[in-house]
Amino acid sequence: MAMNLPSNRSRGRRAPVADINVTPLVDVMLVLLIIFMVTAPLLTAGVPVNLPDSRAKALDQEQKPVQLSLDAAGKLYIDDEEVAEANLPQRLEQIATVQAGGEPPQVFLRADRALDYGRVMRVMGELNRAGLNRVSLLTVEGSGSGGSAAK
Template identity: 70%
Template structure:
């Protein structure tokens, strides 16, 4: 009589499992999706401004622009910090002096309900300190 060869299924041996449990992967992906959905709106500009509409094309930019926002009440914000109209000039002079010949791009975001004179005073300060790369930010019109 011959000896019996042990089979793959005999004596407590198991066949390798070919299934992958994807439930933990789906759970992690759903949590990440929720996190991104909650944080994405917070990453937009910090000052709420009702921008005018325009059919202009978006600009190409090499570096991070300096944003000046003016809300409907006339409050002026340099990036996300509020400044007075009198204090805007020295801050802009400091920005112009730091950058030297490579002047930064300035984005002016002004509310549609704002008086035009306030925007022109800010534009005058920008021109006075030599920051001439100025763009007015608008909301794109749907029918491009």
């Protein structure tokens, strides 16, 4: 068996190393992946609502939906802005007319499970009257398997 030992025959020249050490790059990318996986759910913070459970799967979306939330106290929020119930019809009409060129935007309705069913139905009636018919009722993943929205 022969060993490849450095000798004087190479006349002081060494062959260039063409290998790139990718281990540090992979380490950095894995750390960034973990950081994004941890912070991504925190970016969707909104009005705290105790949603009911469901086994439905999530819906595919092409544009950003409008989020309408009702918290346990019965306060209304469009996205993160509180709206008085008397001003709700005007705000919904504004949302419906903003998208006048195409179809009305998707609306995500998030209602606390402690609310009265009639209260949620009144809000859904206002949505229907404003022409916002693409409404999804949001839930949390139940004890079985499931998604986060049901239509």
